Amino acid sequence: MSALVVAIDGPAGSGKSSVSKDAARRLGFSYYDTGAAYRALAWAAMTAGIDLTNQDAVLALQKGADYRASEDPDSQTFLINGEDVTHAIRGGDVSGAVSAIAQHTLVRAGLVEHFRKVLADCENPGIIMEGRDITTVVAPEAPVRVLLTADESVRIGRRQAELAGTTAAPVAESLKARDKSDSSVVDFMNAAPGVTLVDSGPLTFEQTVDALLSIIATVRSAQ
Numbered sequence: 399m400s401a402l403v404v405a406i407d408g409p410a411g412s413g414k415s416s417v418s419k420d421a422a423r424r425l426g427f428s429y430y431d432t433g434a435a436y437r438a439l440a441w442a443a444m445t446a447g448i449d450l451t452n453q454d455a456v457l458a459l460q461k462g463a464d465y466r467a468s469e470d471p472d473s474q475t476f477l478i479n480g481e482d483v484t485h486a487i488r489g490g491d492v493s494g495a496v497s498a499i500a501q502h503t504l505v506r507a508g509l510v511e512h513f514r515k516v517l518a519d520c521e522n523p524g525i526i527m528e529g530r531d532i533t534t535v536v537a538p539e540a541p542v543r544v545l546l547t548a549d550e551s552v553r554i555g556r557r558q559a560e561l562a563g564t565t566a567a568p569v570a571e572s573l574k575a576r577d578k579s580d581s582s583v584v585d586f587m588n589a590a591p592g593v594t595l596v597d598s599g600p601l602t603f604e605q606t607v608d609a610l611l612s613i614i615a616t617v618r619s620a621q
Contacts, residue, residue, distance in 0.1 A: 401428070402524035402621075403517055404614060405532040407586045408546035410573050411553025413598045413606055417546060418528045419471040420607045425614070428469035428522045432513055432529035432536070433496070437487035438465055438478045439505070440495040450498040457504050465512070469525065497576060500530075500583055510536050524614075531584040533593045541617050544610060545589040548599040550574075 404427070408414040415431060422429035439460055440450070448455045468475045475484045486492070499505060513536045517525060527536065533543040548556075554573055577587075589595040594613055598606040 401517070401520035401522055402542070402614075402618065403537050403540040404524060404526040404542040404544070404610075405537045405540040406526060406528035406544050406546055406610075407530055407533045407593075408528070409548075409553060409577055409586055411556045412546045412548045413556070413603065414528045414546045416603065417598070417606050417610055418526045420603075421610045421614070422471040422524075422526045424607075424611065426523060427471075428520050428525040429471040429474075430467065430469055430513070430516055430525060430527040431474065432509070432527060432532065434467060434474075434476050434487060435465060435509055435512065436496050436499055437492050438467075438476055438483055439463065439509075440499045441483055441487050441492050442478050443499065444491065444495055450495055453502040453504060456499060456502055457508070460505055460508050469516075469520070469522075493572070493576075506583070513537075530586045534590050535584065538590075541621070542614050543590075543593040544596055544613060545586070545593050546596050546598055546606070546610075547587065548597060550577075552599045 404418075404421075406414050406418050415433075419429050421427070439456070442463055443450055443456055443459055446459060448459055450456065464479050466477045475482065476487060477483065510531075513527065513529075513532075517527065517537060529536070533540070533545060537543075550573075557573055596606065596609050596613075601609065
């Protein structure tokens with residue numbers, strides 16, 4: 399039996415990573431952070447001194463890169479060409495470069511192919527994959543498709559809490575810029591037909607996880 403695919407999309411600060419990981423942990427599912435793949439590629443391009451706006455150069459690097467990611471929600475590790483970049487890809491410099499990478503159509507197509515292979519090769523009962531275009535591009539036929547969202551002010555507050563010591567203004571500016579850039583490529587703010595919308599704004603973390611688990615349980619019971 400193939401793994402149950404749970405596709406989760408949403409903007410930064412919506413809680414999709416933490417919620418997806420907790421749900422995967424409870425269900426014994428794999429968890430896959432597609433954003434980390436974009437970050438790893440951005441890190442590799444920056445390290446190689448490649449012009450991030452040059453699609454051909456980035457594409458050439460991508461085609462020769464060996465990217466590996468753990469699917470264990472409790473132990474997230476990321477390697478590119480054998481080098482552990484788990485912590486390096488979370489740096490502010492990489493965060494600022496991700497959107498430039500994501501603008502390239504052919505680069506995105508290559509990553510989509512990679513993500514689909516991850517889904518097909520999953521050996522656990524299910525896999526929760528989260529990102530920006532999972533419900534619409536990567537896995538539009540997934541049995542479970544959810545758009546996890548929250549009001550912008552809520553998302554900014556969450557990001558500020560994550561980045562202790564950071565004032566609200568730069569956090570807000572960064573989040574808004576990321577949303578604006580990424581939304582020019584894919585719509586992750588509005589639920590596509592067949593996608594369930596979950597607003598995490600008025601919910602606690604536990605309530606949001608429970609909402610996702612309930613959606614998954616409903617689909618599994620119908621199969």
